[in-house]
Amino acid sequence: MSEFLGYERSDGSIGIRNNVVIVSTAPYANDTVTRAADIVENTVPITHPLGRCQTKPDVFQTYRTLLGYATHPNTYGAVVVAHAGEIVDGDELAADTAETGRPSESVNIHEEKGVMNGLKATVDAAQKMVRDASEQRRVPSNMSNLTFGINCATSDTTSGLCQHKATAGAVWRLIDEHDGRGVFAETPEFFGGEQELAERAINDEVKEKILDRVEWWDERLQATGYDVRGAQPTPDNMDGGLTTIEEKSLGALVKSGSGPIQGMVDYAEQIPNESGMYIMDSPGHGAESVTGIGASGAHFMIISTGQGHTLSNAVMPTIKITGNPGSAKRVPEETDVDVSEALVGDQSIDWATNQLWDEISAIIDGKLTMSEALGESQFAIHRIGPST
Amino acid sequence: MADQLIEVVESADNVATALRDIEAGETVTVLVDEAERTIEMHDDVEFGHKLALEPLSAGETVTKYGTSIGDASTAIDAGEWVHVHNVESNYGRGDLADQNQSQAVQE
Numbered sequence: 001m002s003e004f005l006g007y008e009r010s011d012g013s014i015g016i017r018n019n020v021v022i023v024s025t026a027p028y029a030n031d032t033v034t035r036a037a038d039i040v041e042n043t044v045p046i047t048h049p050l051g052r053c054q055t056k057p058d059v060f061q062t063y064r065t066l067l068g069y070a071t072h073p074n075t076y077g078a079v080v081v082a083h084a085g086e087i088v089d090g091d092e093l094a095a096d097t098a099e100t101g102r103p104s105e106s107v108n109i110h111e112e113k114g115v116m117n118g119l120k121a122t123v124d125a126a127q128k129m130v131r132d133a134s135e136q137r138r139v140p141s142n143m144s145n146l147t148f149g150i151n152c153a154t155s156d157t158t159s160g161l162c163q164h165k166a167t168a169g170a171v172w173r174l175i176d177e178h179d180g181r182g183v184f185a186e187t188p189e190f191f192g193g194e195q196e197l198a199e200r201a202i203n204d205e206v207k208e209k210i211l212d213r214v215e216w217w218d219e220r221l222q223a224t225g226y227d228v229r230g231a232q233p234t235p236d237n238m239d240g241g242l243t244t245i246e247e248k249s250l251g252a253l254v255k256s257g258s259g260p261i262q263g264m265v266d267y268a269e270q271i272p273n274e275s276g277m278y279i280m281d282s283p284g285h286g287a288e289s290v291t292g293i294g295a296s297g298a299h300f301m302i303i304s305t306g307q308g309h310t311l312s313n314a315v316m317p318t319i320k321i322t323g324n325p326g327s328a329k330r331v332p333e334e335t336d337v338d339v340s341e342a343l344v345g346d347q348s349i350d351w352a353t354n355q356l357w358d359e360i361s362a363i364i365d366g367k368l369t370m371s372e373a374l375g376e377s378q379f380a381i382h383r384i385g386p387s388t
Numbered sequence: 389m390a391d392q393l394i395e396v397v398e399s400a401d402n403v404a405t406a407l408r409d410i411e412a413g414e415t416v417t418v419l420v421d422e423a424e425r426t427i428e429m430h431d432d433v434e435f436g437h438k439l440a441l442e443p444l445s446a447g448e449t450v451t452k453y454g455t456s457i458g459d460a461s462t463a464i465d466a467g468e469w470v471h472v473h474n475v476e477s478n479y480g481r482g483d484l485a486d487q488n489q490s491q492a493v494q495e
Contacts (some may be wrong), residue, residue, distance in 0.1 A: 157405045157436045160453070161395055191479040192455065221480040228480030229472070241405065243470065247457035291446035326435070344393060344407055358414035
């Protein structure tokens with residue numbers, strides 16, 4: 001069993017980063033959050049267009065996602081900023097964060113009597129928190145604590161033939177050799193491969209859930225009355241040679257390997273502690289699925305991309321791997337690991353897996369990913385129903 | 389000798405993936421289930437795109453990874469480029485699901 005250098009949390013989780021997050025509960029607090037994060041070094045702003053005028057399923061999903069970031073293993077503490085009384089309640093979010101032992105503060109712009117006072121209160125809380133966080137040191141930690149997130153991005157036909165195999169090799173190394181966990185998502189990208197995937201479930205309950213969710217997504221897409229083509233596969237998928245959602249899915253599932261599926265969680269739901277491979281139900285929309293995987297507590301994310309991509313997350317370091325020789329040239333500053341020699345050169349998939357594993361080992365100990373160094377990230381909570 | 393840059397995933401597949409740009413008129417050799425097969429190319433096929441390994445009739449299942457990736461929407465010859473112009477998906481087809489609903493959405 002190997003160790004890495006991580007940050008211990010009082011709830012028992014171990015982080016690979018020590019973020020202070022500043023979380024907005026509604027669009028009307030977003031600017032305060034963004035401005036405070038501009039002022040205070042080493043903070044991560046979490047902003048979004050939701051948290052208000054939503055029906056209950058979306059309220060729960062928005063809340064669960066925001067709480068997932070405030071209490072993420074990589075989060076030291078959180079400052080929650082609300083505009084006024086919202087259905088996603090800022091005080092409640094801060095209190096639930098504090099329950100995990102993390103420092104947490106709640107700021108309400110109305111209660112502070114204005115935007116400038118609200119900004120000052122947010123900056124004051126965040127400044128204290130980042131100074132306290134800077135005193136915490138990394139300590140040797142067991143790799144069994146780690147959860148490995150996986151997502152596709154701008155898939156093409158190289159994805160299923162090369163980089164997804166390396167990604168599968170690395171995630172199963174964490175599960176089989178280090179008792180860690182893996183999670184992948186994007187349910188509509190199981191279309192065509194769902195039977196084989198469901199057969200990998202550890203029991204009938206998990207099997208039925210996989211098949212039910214695939215059917216639900218197919219029915220939901222059919223209910224639009226349109227052909228899903230253009231949305232799945234996307235135009236960039238088709239440029240890269242992918243013809244149908246079935247072909248995209250069969251390639252996409254290669255990244256999950258062939259081992260047993262331990263369970264399927266809802267969007268942004270926490271991954272259980274038990275070692276193994278999990279599925280999170282989500283759309284194939286990368287920014288939304290990655291945001292959900294981050295909220296579920298994955299420590300880091302492998303973006304296994306065909307055509308190259310900027311997809312990244314601010315709290316969960318995002319390592320991009322490609323096997324398409326053109327992609328490393330198309331977005332060089334976004335490519336952490338180029339394994340195209342395993343596709344068009346003389347290298348093997350084992351070599352590609354080792355390349356990725358070596359990079360993961362460095363990143364979990366503190367090396368910055370390409371997107372972290374560029375300060376690039378996206379945040380998009382998947383919404384279920386209409387605004388009201 | 390078989391071309392290493394044309395990949396057939398499973399022996400049951402009737403399409404292969406080009407890992408180089410292939411030109412119409414080329415004669416290519418691919419490895420299918422450890423046997424070499426020679427194909428006359430009808431079309432240019434770009435890196436990452438697919439070619440038919442054998443003739444397919446309209447409606448026939450297009451197979452990759454040993455599994456259906458859709459149906460041929462027209463007859464396809466061996467050596468033809470296989471993509472959205474000649475293959476139809478069987479999932480997320482709201483356009484086929486309910487004609488009344490489709491009409492209502494379009495109106």
